[in-house]
Amino acid sequence: MTITGAALTLRAVSLSGPGQPRLKDLSVTLPRGQRLLLAGPNGAGKSSLLDVLSGDVVLSAGTLHWGPGAPPRWADRRAYLPQRNALAHPFSAAQVVALAGVGTSDALDHLEELGIKDWAEQPYPTLSGGLRRLVHMARVLAQLDRLVPEYGWGFFDEPLANLDWRYAGRVLNALERRAAAGYGILLAAHELNLALPWAEQVLLLAGGQGEAFGAPAAVFTPERLAAHWGVRGHFEAREGGGRLLLDSLEP
Amino acid sequence: MEHARAPGLKALSLAFLLAFGAALMLGPVPLRPWALAEDPAAWPILWELRLPRALLAALIGAALALAGALLQALLRNPLADPALLGVSGGAALGAAAVLSLGAGALASGLAVVPVAGAAFLGALLAVALVLRLGQRGTQLDLSGVLLAGIAINTLCGAGVGLLMMLAGDGGLRSITFWLFGSLANAHWLSPLPLLITLPLVLLLTRSWGQALDQYQLGDREAAHHGLAVGRLQRMGLLVATLLTALAVAVAGIIGFLGLMVPQGLVRWFGPSHRHRLPQAALAGATLLLLADLLARLLLAPAELPVGMLTALLGGPFFLWLLRRQLSNGPEDGA
Numbered sequence: 001m002t003i004t005g006a007a008l009t010l011r012a013v014s015l016s017g018p019g020q021p022r023l024k025d026l027s028v029t030l031p032r033g034q035r036l037l038l039a040g041p042n043g044a045g046k047s048s049l050l051d052v053l054s055g056d057v058v059l060s061a062g063t064l065h066w067g068p069g070a071p072p073r074w075a076d077r078r079a080y081l082p083q084r085n086a087l088a089h090p091f092s093a094a095q096v097v098a099l100a101g102v103g104t105s106d107a108l109d110h111l112e113e114l115g116i117k118d119w120a121e122q123p124y125p126t127l128s129g130g131l132r133r134l135v136h137m138a139r140v141l142a143q144l145d146r147l148v149p150e151y152g153w154g155f156f157d158e159p160l161a162n163l164d165w166r167y168a169g170r171v172l173n174a175l176e177r178r179a180a181a182g183y184g185i186l187l188a189a190h191e192l193n194l195a196l197p198w199a200e201q202v203l204l205l206a207g208g209q210g211e212a213f214g215a216p217a218a219v220f221t222p223e224r225l226a227a228h229w230g231v232r233g234h235f236e237a238r239e240g241g242g243r244l245l246l247d248s249l250e251p
Numbered sequence: 252m253e254h255a256r257a258p259g260l261k262a263l264s265l266a267f268l269l270a271f272g273a274a275l276m277l278g279p280v281p282l283r284p285w286a287l288a289e290d291p292a293a294w295p296i297l298w299e300l301r302l303p304r305a306l307l308a309a310l311i312g313a314a315l316a317l318a319g320a321l322l323q324a325l326l327r328n329p330l331a332d333p334a335l336l337g338v339s340g341g342a343a344l345g346a347a348a349v350l351s352l353g354a355g356a357l358a359s360g361l362a363v364v365p366v367a368g369a370a371f372l373g374a375l376l377a378v379a380l381v382l383r384l385g386q387r388g389t390q391l392d393l394s395g396v397l398l399a400g401i402a403i404n405t406l407c408g409a410g411v412g413l414l415m416m417l418a419g420d421g422g423l424r425s426i427t428f429w430l431f432g433s434l435a436n437a438h439w440l441s442p443l444p445l446l447i448t449l450p451l452v453l454l455l456t457r458s459w460g461q462a463l464d465q466y467q468l469g470d471r472e473a474a475h476h477g478l479a480v481g482r483l484q485r486m487g488l489l490v491a492t493l494l495t496a497l498a499v500a501v502a503g504i505i506g507f508l509g510l511m512v513p514q515g516l517v518r519w520f521g522p523s524h525r526h527r528l529p530q531a532a533l534a535g536a537t538l539l540l541l542a543d544l545l546a547r548l549l550l551a552p553a554e555l556p557v558g559m560l561t562a563l564l565g566g567p568f569f570l571w572l573l574r575r576q577l578s579n580g581p582e583d584g585a
Contacts, residue, residue, distance in 0.1 A: 054475065056471060056474075073477060074475075074477070075475065075476055075477030076477075079475070080475050082471060082472065082475075085468070085469070085472065086468065086469030086470075086471070086472065087467060087468050087469065087472075088327065088467075089327070089467035089522055090517075090522045091464075091467070091522050091523070092522075095464075095522065095523060099464055099465050099467075099468060099476065100476060101461075101476065123522075143475075143476060
């Protein structure tokens, strides 16, 4: 018997910012156990939403509902890979992963899952930008794996940026395994054609507002591509997913 | 790696014991451990001079190195030093104020107490000011703290200069002497404050290793792992301030120890902070014992201020470190 935990529900969530509000009246129910893609043009509010869901910022209005029985501590509810990492201390890659509170062999397993075990002993500051990101990805996955699948959520802000296709695939596979295990997974990405075959549902943000939530084919209409990305394009359904075709950079 | 529990603590303890023994036996009048029983002149030297001084050197070295290790971790800056927070500047101003008033009468003995008290108060006031100025809302801004510390240190330095100009010859001499840092006035009372504080600090911080490691991720990401970042910062800065202020109050400004020791430990034992604080305490104690031994022996029977010696050794080390970091470090520092 599988136990399915509660969904994560946002009701009328708003977040004010300097000048423009970052999020406006956002209501959506995010199911767990699915591969959820958070999409939207630059400045749409993706990172703000992930900050809200991770407890990094306080809501201006609205409520978050984690479901009955959710652990009181944020650290037991979610693992979060923010868009930027501040680490400069010369830990080895494996030591960085172990900061999630796991032992060395567990840390090595997580590096191996992403295909970067060969760099385990190398000092983190000497790694390339893409590899550093992968090390943090491994650390956040290690934290996520310590959470209970019925309540745990993983939020990932652009883990695919600066990765080649092989490593992007590793990251997407790792996230797919967590979703299949029942964890809530929300991935923000601009690499739509990498992420769309992976995604079961897409939450599209624009101007801090929820624009659409549903299957990729339904969300990415030519009208929305023109309105929010300023391009002419269309979604092409294919077996095992689909992809966006860009017809022109002019709308 | 993981099974090597408490790396280096055994070797560091041994080095410490050897240095402590050497500090007791060596000096202008060398003592021989096997001849102590037959030598009636040896006991007063050992009991009244060498033992309190060695104890003081060990405690101050341990306190400064531990404070340095904590500050480098908390400010996420390998070049942070206990002096940076304004501790030494404030202490110097406090001590100079009393010394310029009391002049030569405060050369030794129990008369040191008001100087130490004023130095301690000055240090606490300066740090309180620095932390207050370096605050953004309710949180500490680390670069703000560093800049405020530099400014407060400079202001205190100007104050000390003014007092030196106004002080008479005797006052001038004792201020200058104090500024260099010395263990020459050690007596049985001087180690007491640190003798009580240091074990308590080691007990309090014994499980901080993992937290200090996670803290290196940055405030936000450390908090994602459940670390109480603000609490660790406040407690750590308080502990580092207390240790430095107590050390500076008794012995004046002994520079660079808090910078050198943690740096050396990173090279030897790697970047993890597990066991870093006890390692730093042992290594700092050993190093100051040896530096003070040199200070006593080099020009015997005269002696150098030990602070001058640590600065002489520490200055080049600091520059070497700087060059190394500039030529090897990642360009963007990210």
